[in-house]
Amino acid sequence: MATAKFTPLELQIMQVLWDRGPVSIREIQEGFPEEGRPAYTTIQTTVYRLEDKKAVRRIRKISNAHIFEAVVTRDAAERKLLDELLKLFGGRAQPVMARLVESGELTIEDIDQARKLIRESARKEKPR
Numbered sequence: 001m002a003t004a005k006f007t008p009l010e011l012q013i014m015q016v017l018w019d020r021g022p023v024s025i026r027e028i029q030e031g032f033p034e035e036g037r038p039a040y041t042t043i044q045t046t047v048y049r050l051e052d053k054k055a056v057r058r059i060r061k062i063s064n065a066h067i068f069e070a071v072v073t074r075d076a077a078e079r080k081l082l083d084e085l086l087k088l089f090g091g092r093a094q095p096v097m098a099r100l101v102e103s104g105e106l107t108i109e110d111i112d113q114a115r116k117l118i119r120e121s122a123r124k125e126k127p128r
Helices: 008-020 025-030 040-052 074-088 093-103 108-125
Strands: 056-062 065-070
Touching (some): 025 040
């Protein structure tokens, strides 16, 4: 199954579902900061769109409230977003890294962690 492409609001809703697990629409809405919180009906409509995309599903009903859970994993969504970002940069990671450095978002700790992951990946790829 191909991972759905998410709008910013859909991605925020998915974040709530990934963080909290199965929840109602009201609980999803409460997962947003009070300032700038979307209306209940906006969240409801967006959740239904996510359901149509097969990114979420209803798992049960409690009274009048449907409980939803994420079908698409955080990892799958992150991979899809990263693939799209890399396409924007011609499939090359170096320009992305350069932008992160320029923005101040990439720290020495991030670079050290990346080096560690690269070493571990290289060890796994060596034939035995």
